[in-house]
Amino acid sequence: MGSFSHILAGFSLGFRHRRELRRLLDNTPHNFCILDLDPEALRSSGVAILALDFDGVLSHHGAPAPLPETTAWLKRCEALFGGGRLFILSNKPTDGRKQWFAKHFPKIRFVSDVRKKPYPDGLKKAAELAGVPLSSIMMVDDRLLTGCLAALVAGALPCYIRRPYVSFRHRTFSELFFSTLRILERCFVKTITP
Numbered sequence: 001m002g003s004f005s006h007i008l009a010g011f012s013l014g015f016r017h018r019r020e021l022r023r024l025l026d027n028t029p030h031n032f033c034i035l036d037l038d039p040e041a042l043r044s045s046g047v048a049i050l051a052l053d054f055d056g057v058l059s060h061h062g063a064p065a066p067l068p069e070t071t072a073w074l075k076r077c078e079a080l081f082g083g084g085r086l087f088i089l090s091n092k093p094t095d096g097r098k099q100w101f102a103k104h105f106p107k108i109r110f111v112s113d114v115r116k117k118p119y120p121d122g123l124k125k126a127a128e129l130a131g132v133p134l135s136s137i138m139m140v141d142d143r144l145l146t147g148c149l150a151a152l153v154a155g156a157l158p159c160y161i162r163r164p165y166v167s168f169r170h171r172t173f174s175e176l177f178f179s180t181l182r183i184l185e186r187c188f189v190k191t192i193t194p
């Protein structure tokens, strides 16, 4: 806590990987959400590990647990990949979330005690823990300059969730803040790669 170096890293690493970020942005449909990801198709395309962001991807910001529909999607992934091949890589791995997963998905691991995304440390740790190459890990994230960028820096596969879960009713300020941030980072990526 207390360090903002990952935010600065988002801009500097983002600039370095701007063309890949632009390609990712251009190739992702506007309404793409996690339920559009077909676990069977991922598995057969060679993805061995899924590293999942939490906020915006599995639920709205600050939620203590995934939504019912993403829980069902996680169950499909667990059956196909094995729970040991799924990781939660969130910059906010709260105790409440860890407890929920310990109860419902005891094999799914949180990657913690690493530098925040976009640093590649969390993905490197997941690769080490699972014993697979980084190139077979897919990072699923609703932020271009954190999770998606971490995947590009690490040499893993980025998956950009362009239509994240948002609840203005539950977290008005946070959701406004992060919705603005998502717009700004798309502008940033478009501006630096004209």
Ligand SMILES: [Mg+2]
Binding pocket: 053, 054, 055, 056, 057, 141, 142, 143
């Ligand atoms: Mg997120």
